[in-house]
Amino acid sequence: MAKLTIDEVEYDTEDFNEDQMKVYNEILYAHDQLNRLNYTVQVLNERCVTLSKIIVDSSKEVETTDED
Secondary structure, three states, X not given: OOEEEEOOEEEEHHHOOHXXXXXXXXXXXXXXXXXXXXXXXXXXXXXXXXXXXXXXXXXXXXXXXHHO
16 A cells, blocks of 8 residues: 655554544645646647737738738
8 A cells, every 4th residue: 555644754554443444535635636737738828828929920010911
C-alpha cells in the first residue's frame, strides 16, 4: 500500500482502519480534483493569451487596410 506523510510523520495506509481509509480516499479525490482544476486554469489562461493575440493581429490588419 501507499505511504502518506503528514506533518513529517509517515503513515502506511495498509495500517489504516476503515474510517482512516475513507478520509484518505477523500484526500486522493480532492487532490485529483485540484490537479484537474489546475489543468483547466492553465488551458484557459493559454486560451486567453491566444485570443488576445488574435485581437492584436486583427487590429494590425485593420490599421494596414486603413493606410492603403
